C-alpha cells in the first residue's frame with residue numbers, strides 16, 4: 001500500500017511522490033519512473049562516465065533531476081566544479097528543496113549546483129559550444145519508454161549532434177535506458193563515430209533485469 005507524500009499538476013499531467021515501505025517512488029501520470037530502492041544504475045550513469053573523463057575543474061550537465069541520485073553521485077566527485085541539473089517539473093525541484101527526498105536532500109543545495117527548470121533539449125541548445133565535460137541524460141525510462149512523447153527527439157541525430165557541440169573534445173555524452181536500443185546505438189555511432197553500451201544486471205526484488213548505459217566520446 002502506497003502513501004502519497006506530495007502531488008503536483010502541470011500542463012503535462014500529474015506528478016506524484018509516494019512512500020511504499022522504506023522507499024520513495026516517483027510517478028508521472030500514474031506511470032512508474034523510479035524509486036529509491038534501486039538506484040545503482042542512476043548512480044553508475046555518473047560514476048562510469050566521470051571515470052572515463054580526465055582532468056580537474058569538470059563541468060557536468062544532468063537531465064533530469066528525478067530523485068537526485070545521479071546528481072548526488074556527480075557531486076561526490078570533487079573534481080566537479082559545476083553541476084548543471086535540468087528538470088522539467090518545477091514541483092519536483094521544490095520537493096527536493098523542502099527535503100522530501102531525505103537520501104539526496106543535500107545535493108540540490110550544494111553550491112556547485114546550477115538548477116535549470118525547463119526542457120533539457122532547450123537548455124542544452126542555449127549553452128555555448130564546448131561547455132561541458134559530461135552530459136548525462138536520464139529523462140525517460142529509455143528511448144522506447146518515454147515519460148513524455150516530446151522527448152522522442154532527444155534520442156535522434158539532430159539533438160545528439162547538438163549535445164556533441166556542447167561537449168569539450170574528449171567529453172562524454174551518456175544516456176540511461178531500461179532496455180537495449182539498437183536505434184539509439186546506431187544514432188550515437190552516426191554522430192560521434194563511437195558508442196559503448198554497458199549492460200548492468202539489476203535485482204528488482206525477486207525479478208532480475210538488465211539496464212543499459214550508452215556512452216559516446218567527442
Ligand SMILES: C[S@@+](CC[C@H](N)C(=O)[O-])C[C@H]1O[C@@H](n2cnc3c(N)ncnc32)[C@H](O)[C@@H]1O
Nearest residue numbers: 042064066067068069070087088119120138139
Ligand atoms: C528517471 S528520472 C531521473 C532520475 C535521476 N537520474 C535520479 O538519479 O534520480 C527522469 C526525470 O526527468 C524529468 N524529465 C522528463 N523529461 C524531461 C525533459 N524533457 N527535460 C528535463 N527533465 C525532464 C522527469 O520529470 C524526471 O524527474
